[in-house]
Ligand code: FES
């Protein structure tokens with residue numbers, strides 16, 4: 113199966129029904145994508161598929177053929193991803209860190225003009241059992257504000 117992973121073409125020989133989450137962590141060695149519930153409830157495994165945040169535990173490998181996948185490793189190399197990572201550190205948006213890659217990828221498609229409600233909606237499928245959500249929302253707001261200033 114061939115797809116684009118973090119900007120590079122990648123071919124993976126695995127069963128077409130294997131979960132994208134397992135392919136990323138196993139075959140591709142990208143362990144930044146986390147497994148929480150394994151059934152589409154927590155968002156810890158979020159990646160971007162053609163720019164849309166999806167739960168990689170629910171996506172079979174066959175579904176990504178010819179598409180673009182961005183994981184936290186790829187996002188971390190972008191300006192938006194870096195701004196989000198820094199903001200999560202500075203604003204206390206991460207504690208154990210299990211939910212953080214998913215939070216960052218769920219927030220990555222937001223524009224710098226996103227409202228608080230839009231931020232809440234974008235992160236609605238991502239659960240955190242450590243921080244409580246105010247610090248997470250504050251982190252995203254801070255990153256969006258920083259990216260607006262950088263324009
Ligand atoms: S591990 Fe995929 S949604 Fe929880």
Ligand code: FES
Pocket residue numbers: 205206207208209210211212239240241242243
């Ligand atoms: S920081 Fe631990 S689950 Fe969110």
